Amino acid sequence: MGLQYSIDVLTALKDAGYSQYRLMNEKILSHGTLTKLRKHQPVNWEMIEKVCTLLRCQPSDFLIWTPEDCE
Numbered sequence: 001m002g003l004q005y006s007i008d009v010l011t012a013l014k015d016a017g018y019s020q021y022r023l024m025n026e027k028i029l030s031h032g033t034l035t036k037l038r039k040h041q042p043v044n045w046e047m048i049e050k051v052c053t054l055l056r057c058q059p060s061d062f063l064i065w066t067p068e069d070c071e
Helices: 008-016 020-025 030-037 045-055
Strands: 002-005 063-066
Touching: 008 020, 008 030, 008 045, 020 030
Parallel strands: none
Antiparallel strands: 002 063
């Protein structure tokens, strides 16, 4: 499983005043990043940092780690 989102990041951003239109129009996040967040796919560290800045939170507030079976 690895890293997963514990919340809907796009909903949290919207609640903080960042609609998808605003995020793209103001070039805060790219269309590709928004698509990845919508599909709950991984994003790079730079985008994680941006989300933390926008939401004023820590990565652990929206990411969880689930150990993968090593067997």
